[in-house]
Amino acid sequence: MNKDVFAVKGNIVFTPGPEGFTLHQESYLIVERGVVREICRSLPAEYAACRVEDYGDRLIIPGFVDLHTHASQFNQRGLGLDLQLLEWLNEYTFKEEARFAARDYAAAAYQAFAAEIVRQGTTRVVVFATIHKESSELLFNILARKGIGAYVGKVNMDRNCPDDLREETEQSLRDTEEIIRRWQDHPLVKPVITPRFAPTSTEKLLRGLGALAVRYNLPVQSHLSENQAEVRWVAELFPAQAEYHKVYDSFQLFGQTPTVMAHCIYLTAEAVQHMKMAQVMAVHCPDSNLNLASGIMPVRKMLAAGVPVGLGTDIGAGQSLFMPATIVSAIQLSKLYYVMQPECKPLTLSEAFYMATKGGGRFFGAVGSFEPGYSFDALIVDDRAEHARGRSLLERLQQFIYTGNAADIAERYIAGRKITV
Numbered sequence: 410m411n412k413d414v415f416a417v418k419g420n421i422v423f424t425p426g427p428e429g430f431t432l433h434q435e436s437y438l439i440v441e442r443g444v445v446r447e448i449c450r451s452l453p454a455e456y457a458a459c460r461v462e463d464y465g466d467r468l469i470i471p472g473f474v475d476l477h478t479h480a481s482q483f484n485q486r487g488l489g490l491d492l493q494l495l496e497w498l499n500e501y502t503f504k505e506e507a508r509f510a511a512r513d514y515a516a517a518a519y520q521a522f523a524a525e526i527v528r529q530g531t532t533r534v535v536v537f538a539t540i541h542k543e544s545s546e547l548l549f550n551i552l553a554r555k556g557i558g559a560y561v562g563k564v565n566m567d568r569n570c571p572d573d574l575r576e577e578t579e580q581s582l583r584d585t586e587e588i589i590r591r592w593q594d595h596p597l598v599k600p601v602i603t604p605r606f607a608p609t610s611t612e613k614l615l616r617g618l619g620a621l622a623v624r625y626n627l628p629v630q631s632h633l634s635e636n637q638a639e640v641r642w643v644a645e646l647f648p649a650q651a652e653y654h655k656v657y658d659s660f661q662l663f664g665q666t667p668t669v670m671a672h673c674i675y676l677t678a679e680a681v682q683h684m685k686m687a688q689v690m691a692v693h694c695p696d697s698n699l700n701l702a703s704g705i706m707p708v709r710k711m712l713a714a715g716v717p718v719g720l721g722t723d724i725g726a727g728q729s730l731f732m733p734a735t736i737v738s739a740i741q742l743s744k745l746y747y748v749m750q751p752e753c754k755p756l757t758l759s760e761a762f763y764m765a766t767k768g769g770g771r772f773f774g775a776v777g778s779f780e781p782g783y784s785f786d787a788l789i790v791d792d793r794a795e796h797a798r799g800r801s802l803l804e805r806l807q808q809f810i811y812t813g814n815a816a817d818i819a820e821r822y823i824a825g826r827k828i829t830v
């Protein structure tokens with residue numbers, strides 16, 4: 410039997426669409442060359458000789474996709490969260506990110522970050538590093554060695570930030586291009602163009618980054634309309650643009666290549682339509698939005714308009730890397746929003762789970778589901794505690810999402826490979 414084929418056996422749960430879960434009790438999932446081939450109740454004769462990883466009564470669910478977080482803010486989790494965005498950046502975040510000029514500091518922080526996201530069950534991550542070329546490349550290397558699927562962004566900033574984080578524009582673009590050339594063909598860890606946000610970018614920088622995105626056909630990540638003071642500031646800095654998103658769009662950084670924008674709280678109907686038309690993905694980061702008192706993303710309106718939405722932990726404005734906690738926060742925040750605006754129905758568990766798996770996973774391609782052709786990114790959840798006994802698979806999943814933690818995750822697979830914690 411081909412060594413590239415194996416099967417996992419257990420209780421398989423996933424969301425092919427946001428409207429509900431697909432459940433396969435005590436079934437086999439066949440993996441070939443890292444990709445899901447099929448799910449079946451008994452092992453077909455052609456696979457009789459293949460290795461079976463038998464997980465008994467445990468749950469097998471897709472690995473989580475964290476669509477927005479900052480590896481460089483891992484060490485500052487929980488700090489300064491009585492502040493709002495712009496003060497928090499100045500008082501805490503920029504000071505922390507300046508420390509990544511030192512290679513040893515960056516290596517230790519990024520090792521800790523990578524170990525923690527694996528432990529917490531995240532199998533794919535879209536992540537900000539800092540402006541520093543060397544330490545950003547450390548992050549690429551550390552994630553690649555662990556076998557994690559990632560888009561890593563060397564951050565670009567050339568104004569409105571402390572001197573020790575302000576790049577010379579041409580150098581910033583050269584450093585970015587160097588990293589692109591070295592990493593664009595890596596199978597799992599790839600570069601993403603990362604202007605921090607409009608206020609810390611000159612037009613020249615944005616123009617150069619948009620040109621790189623298009624020339625190398627690379628995805629883009631940034632922040633959009635997170636905080637009201639930020640939105641007003643962007644209007645002052647870019648008076649020629651009628652709206653925040655148009656700043657990015659006018660420099661080919663808004664859907665010309667696959668794009669994720671974090672937060673998206675204060676958008677006009679026109680901006681939402683633009684996102685739908687360009688299929689720009691919105692990343693909902695509920696913990697971050699609560700902590701920095703930023704506001705609530707109108708998720709239901711975005712979904713109804715046809716905007717693709719994923720979820721992000723947004724460390725260090727968010728406090729936890731555990732994606733089920735982000736799923737719960739997104740649902741809870743949608744319920745608060747519903748109380749204020751009853752026409753916006755709360756998110757269901759399957760909708761939020763979908764956002765944290767297949768919904769966000771589309772940024773990586775066929776990721777986040779167990780349909781044939783999808784990358785086998787999976788978690789084995791060992792929830793066989795007293796409270797789970799006699800419950801349905803769906804109830805067990807509900808309890809894991811609402812009350813579980815990293816200790817309940819027995820194994821992790823990424824692209825068919827078992828990843829060690």
Ligand SMILES: O=c1[nH]c(=O)c2nc[nH]c2[nH]1
Binds near residue numbers: 494723
């Ligand atoms: O939550 C956030 N974290 C950041 O680091 C950041 N930078 C710009 N805007 C931001 N928002």
